[in-house]
Amino acid sequence: MVELKTADEIERMAVAGEFVGGVLAELRTRARVGVNLLELEALVRQRIEERGAVSCYWDYAPSFGRGPFRNTVCLSVNDAVLHGLPFDYALRDGDLLSADLAVGVDGWVADSAISFVVGAADEEDLRLVRATEDALAAAIAVAVPGNRIGDISAAIEAVARANGYPVNTEFGGHGLGRTMHEDPHVANAGRAGRGYRLRPGLTLALEPWFARTTDRIYTDPDGWTIRSADGSRTAHSEHTVAITEEGPRILTLAR
Numbered sequence: 372m373v374e375l376k377t378a379d380e381i382e383r384m385a386v387a388g389e390f391v392g393g394v395l396a397e398l399r400t401r402a403r404v405g406v407n408l409l410e411l412e413a414l415v416r417q418r419i420e421e422r423g424a425v426s427c428y429w430d431y432a433p434s435f436g437r438g439p440f441r442n443t444v445c446l447s448v449n450d451a452v453l454h455g456l457p458f459d460y461a462l463r464d465g466d467l468l469s470a471d472l473a474v475g476v477d478g479w480v481a482d483s484a485i486s487f488v489v490g491a492a493d494e495e496d497l498r499l500v501r502a503t504e505d506a507l508a509a510a511i512a513v514a515v516p517g518n519r520i521g522d523i524s525a526a527i528e529a530v531a532r533a534n535g536y537p538v539n540t541e542f543g544g545h546g547l548g549r550t551m552h553e554d555p556h557v558a559n560a561g562r563a564g565r566g567y568r569l570r571p572g573l574t575l576a577l578e579p580w581f582a583r584t585t586d587r588i589y590t591d592p593d594g595w596t597i598r599s600a601d602g603s604r605t606a607h608s609e610h611t612v613a614i615t616e617e618g619p620r621i622l623t624l625a626r
Contacts, residue, residue: 375571384479384481403462408446408458424476427473428440440456444472454595462490467487467500478549480549481623517568523544525560580606
């Protein structure tokens with residue numbers, strides 16, 4: 372069931388979104404060569420506790436994971452792209468890190484993800500990251516009343532194809548609000564003009580993610596971390612977006 376939010380409820384989600392965006396921005400500045408993923412997890416946990424917020428990941432136990440998840444941020448390195456379980460690993464020069472964070476503040480949730488290279492960057496890694504960012508921008512641009520979910524999916528897929536990247540549709544965007552995952556599902560590939568019609572009050576987490584050379588994935592032995600099947604590098608970009616009469620509103624920008 373799709374739940375539309377009131378203007379006041381969107382404002383409350385924006386409060387959570389600003390917090391999420393700010394924590395991800397800080398995490399990006401702290402992620403340096405030699406920094407351990409567990410240090411970054413500890414930083415995020417500290418910020419959540421200071422804010423009196425609630426992690427959407429802690430104790431999360433969906434069917435696709437070996438639950439419960441006992442961390443507050445997903446950190447995925449190189450060929451890992453989603454649900455990365457933080458572990459004892461010191462970042463190396465050239466690592467491609469994706470960080471995904473979903474937090475509730477006063478009962479309302481926001482969800483966002485960023486990808487970036489630690490230290491010296493390979494140009495192909497930068498191109499991959501830019502492609503996910505461009506796909507996210509394209510998805511947001513068509514997130515207007517009257518369009519359909521398929522328009523968002525098609526916009527993401529078009530950017531991927533233009534850059535030569537295959538697209539996986541097993542995991543994608545989703546509705547959110549009082550909880551991290553609500554209807555509708557938003558695949559990262561699809562046909563324009565199909566699916567649920569976008570209405571003011573709909574709030575979506577849009578999250579294109581690509582691997583360089585495959586659309587196939589597998590789950591790491593840790594039971595959570597999703598990796599590209601061929602070991603190629605991956606990237607992931609995500610914002611929480613509200614559909615409004617004035618157009619799409621990004622709720623997870625850092626201030």
